Amino acid sequence: MTVIDTTTTQVVKPTPIKEFIELNHQIEHGMQTYPGMSHVDVYEHLPRFENNALIDGLNIFGISGTYIDSPFHEDPNGHKICDYPLEKLVNLPVVVVNKPDNRIFFDIEDFSGLDIKGCAVLLNSKHSQYFNTEAYGENCPYLSNQAAEYLVAQGAALVGIDSPLVDNINNPGAAIPVHNILLSNGVVICEDMTNISAVEGKNAYLSAVPPRVPMASFPARVFAAVY
Secondary structure, eight states: OOEEETTTTEEEOOOOOOEEEEOSOOOOTTOOOSTTTOOEEEEESSOOOTTOOOOEEEEEOTTSSSEEEOGGGTOTTSOOGGGOOGGGTSSEEEEEEEOOTTOSEEOGGGGTTOOOTTOEEEEEOSGGGGTTSGGGGSSOOEEOHHHHHHHHHTTOSEEEESSSOSSOOSSSSOOOHHHHHHHTTTOEEEESOOOGGGGTTSOEEEEEEOOOOSSSEEEOEEEEEEO
16 A cells, blocks of 8 residues: 655655464364364355356354454344444554463453553463364463453453453353453454464554454454564
8 A cells, every 4th residue: 555645745655564474263174163062064065167166155153263252242232243343353453461370361460561552452371272172171261350341441452362262161150251341342352363472572463354244253364464
């Protein structure tokens, strides 16, 4: 894209992108995301036509692979994926936060001193190494309620995590308080991310854009552009 400085009539060249970093799991036939629930069916609707063209299809849960949640996920009257404006999903400055080894969750102290207003805050627990295995559903890292409230107060735009949920799924029960805190305050949630370590310490900007579907959750091509 070319930018023209109207005060000087000079063409201002944009800062070149050094690299793109994938932060999503590739969608594959038969893959499982949420332990014991998700499924993906990639199929050919018809044999190839005489001109070699193919029409294929995808039968998938909205919570398959790496996906984002909308307020409709936890609120029957909330906005859906198709209602997100692009400015909430594109070109968000990245802040990476690493989980301490001495606990399973992220807490307020982990964000101390960080400027996160308008940022995509990525919670790096390294749990994605177990993705699509039984171990992925065990001892899952999550975000504490108090930390979620802090992120809202500090103006985070998106919160992403490399485990099944931002909420604690290690305890029985259907409550998802962290989802409620974040989504009801306009913070986008991205779950089942991967490769977060690759953007740590870099001048990175995240995009997480799914199709415009009237759903609660949907997979997205989540990536970072590094400048």
